[in-house]
Each structure stands twice: as structure tokens, then as C-alpha cells.
Amino acid sequence: MATRRRRSPAFTALGLVLVPTAVAAGLAAAHTLFTLASSISFFSVGFGTVLVLHAARLIRGERAYVFAHELTHAVAAWFQGGKVLAFVVKADSGHVDLTKMNAFIALAPYWIPLYALVTVALYKIAAVSGPWPRQEQVFLAVMGGALAFHFAHTARALWSTHQSDLDHLGISLSLSLIALLNAGVLLGALKCLFPKEVSPADSIRWVVSVTKMFWGGLAGGAVDAVRAVAS
Numbered sequence: 001m002a003t004r005r006r007r008s009p010a011f012t013a014l015g016l017v018l019v020p021t022a023v024a025a026g027l028a029a030a031h032t033l034f035t036l037a038s039s040i041s042f043f044s045v046g047f048g049t050v051l052v053l054h055a056a057r058l059i060r061g062e063r064a065y066v067f068a069h070e071l072t073h074a075v076a077a078w079f080q081g082g083k084v085l086a087f088v089v090k091a092d093s094g095h096v097d098l099t100k101m102n103a104f105i106a107l108a109p110y111w112i113p114l115y116a117l118v119t120v121a122l123y124k125i126a127a128v129s130g131p132w133p134r135q136e137q138v139f140l141a142v143m144g145g146a147l148a149f150h151f152a153h154t155a156r157a158l159w160s161t162h163q164s165d166l167d168h169l170g171i172s173l174s175l176s177l178i179a180l181l182n183a184g185v186l187l188g189a190l191k192c193l194f195p196k197e198v199s200p201a202d203s204i205r206w207v208v209s210v211t212k213m214f215w216g217g218l219a220g221g222a223v224d225a226v227r228a229v230a231s
Contacts, residue, residue, distance in 0.1 A: 015172025
């Protein structure tokens with residue numbers, strides 16, 4: 001999908017400034033996920049199975065990912081009053097032509113797990129008809145798989161090919177925002193699924209602490225270097 005390129009140095013600088021926070025947020029989300037892995041069997045099985053199958057290339061689902069990617073662009077544009085002029089999905093690529101483009105629309109597919117949202121909607125609809133065997137366990141397993149599908153394909157897309165969507169804000173700011181937003185999505189999803197076991201507030205405090213420590217240490221090192229040169 002073609003995007004309007006904006007190469008502002010301020011975007012690059014802001015992206016670099018956010019790198020420590022983005023890395024810390026990703027580590028906090030991953031730590032929360034793996035800490036819960038031993039006790040959350042169905043979710044963990046779904047999440048781990050999809051990751052393993054994806055890594056082993058036994059199941060990839062490129063066309064399904066491309067469809068979700070382009071559809072998320074389209075829905076984000078519709079949400080803001082834009083129109084879709086063309087929608088193309090191929091085996092491993094696609095594009096959507098829109099009348100409106102901004103950072104939210106450009107980056108939406110990289111942090112909004114569409115299939116996870118569809119899973120929630122279908123679960124809510126199915127629950128209206130009454131309970132069915134092991135419904136919660138099935139839901140958790142599918143949710144785990146849907147989230148893993150999103151993270152695995154997002155990482156692959158960003159790693160393997162240049163994404164023109166990132167040109168809108170620049171690579172550094174786009175990647176930092178994508179990392180931060182995905183960490184927030186994972187923590188938010190885990191909090192909704194397991195409210196008693198997950199504390200996003202603790203993760204946020206840790207991320208803030210790490211960010212302060214990083215920049216404080218960097219500033220202190222710079223001051224010491226200046227003093228050493230001056231003396």
C-alpha cells in the first residue's frame with residue numbers, strides 16, 4: 001500500500017528516544033506471558049503450538065495474514081471516514097488503495113490482532129446460545145493461537161521485507177510505536193483473560209523504572225565524559 005513519505009528528523013529522533021522504553025515494554029510483556037505459561041495450560045498450548053508450527057514452517061498462513069493486514073488498513077480508514085478504492089490479496093502480498101491515510105491507518109495492522117478480535121466476537125455470539133463443552137478452554141486455546149499468529153507474522157513481515165507503511169512516520173518511530181503498542185496489546189489481553197494473575201500496573205512501573213535508569217545512566221556517563229575531557 002502506497003503511503004505518503006515524511007522524513008522529518010524529529011520523527012527519527014523521537015523513535016530513537018523511545019527505543020529503551022519500547023524494549024523494556026516488550027520484555028515486560030514477554031515476562032508476564034512466560035511467567036503465566038506454566039499455569040495457563042490451554043492458552044499456552046494454543047500460543048506455543050502456533051509459534052512452533054510457524055517457526056518450523058509447517059503452517060504459515062501467509063494469505064490469511066495478508067487478508068487481515070489489508071482489511072485492518074481498510075477498517076481503520078473506514079473508521080476515520082476514508083473509502084477503499086481497491087483491495088488486492090495475493091498468496092504472499094497485497095495492497096489496498098485508500099482515499100485517506102495517516103499514521104493510525106498505516107500502522108494499524110502491525111498492532112491490532114484482527115483474528116484475536118474475531119475470536120472474541122465469535123465467542124460472545126456463541127455464548128448467547130448457552131454453554132457448550134469446554135467452551136472456556138477452547139476459547140483460551142484459540143485466543144492464544146490467534147495472538148501468536150499476529151505476533152509471528154508481524155515480526156516476519158517487519159524482518160523480511162521493507163514495509164512502505166513505515167515510511168509515513170519513518171522506520172525508527174514506527175518500529176518503536178509498534179513495539180510499544182504490541183506490548184500493550186499483549187498485557188491488556190492477558191489482563192482481560194486472567195485478571196487475577198496479571199498486573200499491568202507492575203509492568204508499567206518496571207518499564208518506567210528501566211527507562212529512567214537508562215537515561216539517567218546515559219546522562220551521568222555523558223557528564224563524567226565531559227568532566228574528564230575538561231580536566
